[in-house]
Amino acid sequence: MDLRTAVYNAARDGKLPLLQKLLGGRSREELDELTGEVAGGGTPLLIAARHGHLAVVEYLVDRCGASVEAGGAVHFDGETIEGAPPLWAAAAAGHLPVVRSLLRRGASVNRTTRTNSTPLRAACFDGHLDVVRYLVGEHQADLEVANRHGHTCLMISCYKGHGDIARYLLERGAQVNRRSAKGNTALHDCAESGSLEILQLLLGRHARMERDGYGMTPLLAASVTGHTNIVEYLIEPQPRAPQEEEAAAPGEPPAERCCPASLEAAVEALELLGATYVDKKRDLLGALRHWRRALELRQRGGALLPRPEPAPRVPAYGYSREASSPEELDALIRDPDAMRTQALLVRERILGPAHPDTSYYIRYRGAVYADAGDFARCLRLWKYALDMQLRHLEPLSPMTASSLLSFAELFAYVLQDRGAAAAGPRGGAGARIGVADLLGVLAKGVREVERAQQLAREPGDAAPLGKALAVLLHLLDLLEQLACAPGQEHAKRQAVYRLLRAAPRGRHGFTPLHMAVDRDTTHVGRYPVGRFPSLPVLRLLLACGADPDSRDFDNNTPLHVAARNGCPAAMRVLVEAGAHMDATNAFGKAACELLDARLLATGAVQPFQHVTLQCLAARALGRAKLPYKGRLPEDLEAFVELH
Numbered sequence: 001m002d003l004r005t006a007v008y009n010a011a012r013d014g015k016l017p018l019l020q021k022l023l024g025g026r027s028r029e030e031l032d033e034l035t036g037e038v039a040g041g042g043t044p045l046l047i048a049a050r051h052g053h054l055a056v057v058e059y060l061v062d063r064c065g066a067s068v069e070a071g072g073a074v075h076f077d078g079e080t081i082e083g084a085p086p087l088w089a090a091a092a093a094g095h096l097p098v099v100r101s102l103l104r105r106g107a108s109v110n111r112t113t114r115t116n117s118t119p120l121r122a123a124c125f126d127g128h129l130d131v132v133r134y135l136v137g138e139h140q141a142d143l144e145v146a147n148r149h150g151h152t153c154l155m156i157s158c159y160k161g162h163g164d165i166a167r168y169l170l171e172r173g174a175q176v177n178r179r180s181a182k183g184n185t186a187l188h189d190c191a192e193s194g195s196l197e198i199l200q201l202l203l204g205r206h207a208r209m210e211r212d213g214y215g216m217t218p219l220l221a222a223s224v225t226g227h228t229n230i231v232e233y234l235i236e237p238q239p240r241a242p243q244e245e246e247a248a249a250p251g252e253p254p255a256e257r258c259c260p261a262s263l264e265a266a267v268e269a270l271e272l273l274g275a276t277y278v279d280k281k282r283d284l285l286g287a288l289r290h291w292r293r294a295l296e297l298r299q300r301g302g303a304l305l306p307r308p309e310p311a312p313r314v315p316a317y318g319y320s321r322e323a324s325s326p327e328e329l330d331a332l333i334r335d336p337d338a339m340r341t342q343a344l345l346v347r348e349r350i351l352g353p354a355h356p357d358t359s360y361y362i363r364y365r366g367a368v369y370a371d372a373g374d375f376a377r378c379l380r381l382w383k384y385a386l387d388m389q390l391r392h393l394e395p396l397s398p399m400t401a402s403s404l405l406s407f408a409e410l411f412a413y414v415l416q417d418r419g420a421a422a423a424g425p426r427g428g429a430g431a432r433i434g435v436a437d438l439l440g441v442l443a444k445g446v447r448e449v450e451r452a453q454q455l456a457r458e459p460g461d462a463a464p465l466g467k468a469l470a471v472l473l474h475l476l477d478l479l480e481q482l483a484c485a486p487g488q489e490h491a492k493r494q495a496v497y498r499l500l501r502a503a504p505r506g507r508h509g510f511t512p513l514h515m516a517v518d519r520d521t522t523h524v525g526r527y528p529v530g531r532f533p534s535l536p537v538l539r540l541l542l543a544c545g546a547d548p549d550s551r552d553f554d555n556n557t558p559l560h561v562a563a564r565n566g567c568p569a570a571m572r573v574l575v576e577a578g579a580h581m582d583a584t585n586a587f588g589k590a591a592c593e594l595l596d597a598r599l600l601a602t603g604a605v606q607p608f609q610h611v612t613l614q615c616l617a618a619r620a621l622g623r624a625k626l627p628y629k630g631r632l633p634e635d636l637e638a639f640v641e642l643h
Contacts, residue, residue, distance in 0.1 A: 007034045011044035011060065014053035019044075023064055035066045041073030041082070049086035049102065050074050052095035057086070061105050068107040071114075083114035091131050092122035099131055109139040116147045124153045124169075127162040136172055143174045150180035159189035163198045176205045183212035184221075191218040194227035209261075214355045219261050223272035224357055226280050231273055235266035263297060263305060270294035272350050278343035279361050287343070288333055295326060308349065316362075316384035317341050322349070340365060354392040356399055359385040363403060375414055375433055382407060386444060395452035396464045404448075404471045405525045407441045411478050412529040435479065435488050439495070442475045446499045453502045466506025470521050472499065473512060473537055474529040480536035496544040509553035510561075513538070513546040517562040517570045533567045538574070548579035555586040563595040571595075 003022065010019040023034060035044050045066040048056040060066040071083040076092055087107040090098040099119070103109060112118050120141040123131040135141035146152045154174040157165040166186075170176065179185055187207045190199035199218070209217050222230035261269065271294045277287035298305040313319040320341045323329045332339050344362055351358050366381035382403065389400045414433045449468055479492055505511060515521045521532040542548060549557050559579045562570040571591065575581055582590045 004034055004036075004038055008038045008042070008044050008047060011048040011053070011056050012051060014048070014051065014056055016053075016055050016059060019056060019059065028065070031064045035060060035064055036070075037072050041080075043070055043072045043086075045070070046072045046074055046084065046086050046089055049095070049098050050076075050089035050093055052090070052093060052098055054095075054097050054101060057090075057098055058101055058105075061102075068102050068105050069111060071111075081113055081115075081117075083112075085111045085113075085119075087111065088113055088117065088119045088122050091119035091128065091135065092126060094123070094126060094128035094131055096128075096130050096134060099134060103139055109135060109141045110145055112145065116145070118142070118145045118153075121145070121147060121151075121153050121156060124157040124162065124165050125160060127157075127160060127165060129162075129164050129168065132165050132168060136168075143169055143172060144178065146178075146180070149182070152178050152180075152186075154178070155180065155184075155186045155189045158186045158195060158198050158202070159193050161193050161195045161198065163195065163201065166198050167201060170201070170205055176202055176207045177210070179210065179212075182214075183210070184216075185210050185212075185218070187218040188212055188216070188221050191222035191227065191230050192225050194222075194225070194230060196227075196229050196233060199230060199233070215352065216355070217265065219265055219269045220272060220350070223269045224276060224351075226273065226276040228273065231269050235261045235269060263300065267294045267297045267305060268350050270297065271346050275343035275346045275361075278339055279364065284333065284336060284339050287339065288329060291323070291329055291342075292326065295324075295329065311349070314384065316380040317344060320345065322346065353388045356393075359388045359399060359403075362388070363406065367406070370410060375410070378410065379433065379437060382410075383440070386441070390444060390448060395455055396448060396468050398464070400448060401464060401467050401471070404441065404445050404468060408471050408474045408478070408529045409525055409527045411438055411441075411475070413527070415478060415481065435482050435484050438475055438479050438482070439488060439491050442472060442479070442492070442495050445472045445475065446495045446502075449499060449504050450502045453504055462505065462507045462509075465504055466510070466515075467524065469504055469506050469510075469512055469515055470524045473515055473521060473532070473534070474524055476537045476540060477530035477532075477534045480534075480540060493540075493544050496540060500541070500544060500546055505552075509551070511546070511550045511552070511558070513541050513548070513550060513558045514552055514556070514561050516541055517558050517565060517567060517574075519565045533562060533565055533570045535569060535573060538570055542573070542577045548574050548577045549583060555584070557583050557585075557591065559583065559591040560585055560589070560594055563591040563593075566596050568595070 007019065007022050010022060023031060026034065037043050043066070045057060045060045045068070048060060061068055068087070069085055071085045074081050074084045074089045081088075081092075084092075085107065087099065087102045087109070088111070090102060109120075110118050118141065120132065120135045120143070123135065136143065143153055152174070154166060154169045154176070155178070157169060177185055185207065187199060187202055187209065190196075190202060209219065211217055212221075216224070219231065219234045222234070270290045274287040274290035274294070277283045277290060310321060313321060318341060320338065322345050323332055323342060332342060344365060347361060348358050353359070362381050362385040366378040366385070369375075369381070370378040386400070386403045386407075389397065389403060393400055411433065445468065449465070449472070452465060452468075476492075476496065484492060499512060503511075506515060508514075510518065515532070516537045517533040519532055521534075522530065548559070551557060552561075556564075557574075557579060559571055559574045559581065562574060581592060584590055
């Protein structure tokens, strides 16, 4: 253990005498070095504040000159918070004495993490009322600083069910109708968490029933999350709650509170609540009860409240339609499968195809069928959900990427298990999953990558694109295990050509060819799909025009990556395709220099058999640093640059 780690561990454990021994008598430069960030990203002061070691905090600041503002990485509830200042960590953990001490020593009360979370928001998240009162009452912490998603302190206290903090923030002037980046308000957060008491408090403060970016009201949000108490409260007229009485304007009579939901809103809320009872609570009788009540409300007073015109029947739903009479509802209870399809129909009508829950529960239902061995039905639902996501979600959204991965995992399972499944009940369904299914998903995945590349205006996070590329390579690996008809082979190669033409790059600037020879491509999800490096995928990419000398951000060619992954067979395929064995990366290393010495000694790769006199001349010219640019033809200049 090095000295810096020892200092960090002593601060974490609150061992002040050991810390004094380790840091005593050090120069300013040494103290700055030892109280800086360790490999994990945190500082001794940050970790001491997180664990509430007041004496250690004050020693590090007063005697060692540790910065009270230096941010770092700190762990809470299994998550890593990046860029957290010590005050944030102390507030999040509820250590009021440390909070007081840091503020007295100059810490900024509104300093944020990388996600723009303030110490006040951290205290609100975990319900530390004493810290909240101190930050706001004594140091005027800003109530309205929102995190990167636009969520305020009031919103998070409502979502976490901390009514005492929500009340205090409202008393201090928190904006009750503030909206997040996706348009939700504190009322939405109460509805999602089931905090009826806080919801009543907000309504007493004139909170409005707004729609968020998905068109969801707090009432619908309560239905989606299955909080029946919130739904009942919002759809039925009833006397003012004590919280609303308390928050009402002086002299306002305690009259009956009018129902804030229209008849149509109440009906949709009950219908959606029924769908939630089916898929989330697995309570079919409860779902039927809510659907019956919704039907009764539609017919209240003899005036029928019609549904919107029915959409065209969907093959993925077995061409089913929604029940529209008491008799049809009663018939559903005899067919649980029809009840589950009814829930999908209701959810898609009310939430719409752009809402994440719509496609999520379609995929969930498909997964249930897959677990039962009905792969054909699973595929129909998953394809329908994927098409919905491709039409309505942003390119390469996490949900779309998850759908593509699910297809790859399902295909891998069925194809690997086909021999055993053919003799059992899964055989008929499993046998119908083949080349056409894989090609269809592959084509849709390639179109999604093309769409992402076309809309990308500036370099962003490469992780989503890298994950999508990995899934597509796994699909190709599975396809290469199957016999394709001539037309299918053409469609496969056409999809690969389009993928290469889009020129996507994953992490480290990897092209699909780099990823095909990288063992990390194997780890794409929780379940095994294929193994990489994959020679079949490598050969397919090269046959469709992939550049064997393409470079990543460190100027590595696929040959370098294959060498680093200890795959001489992939190196031979690349060299046969024209890759230059002596091409160097940004660190001046050729591929054979990255290959394990034991593999090189076996003769599995013969680097000198693939080095020409022209290659040696180009490398000598580059090493001599002679001024060749502008004096050679362009193609020769490029050749020298390669080496």
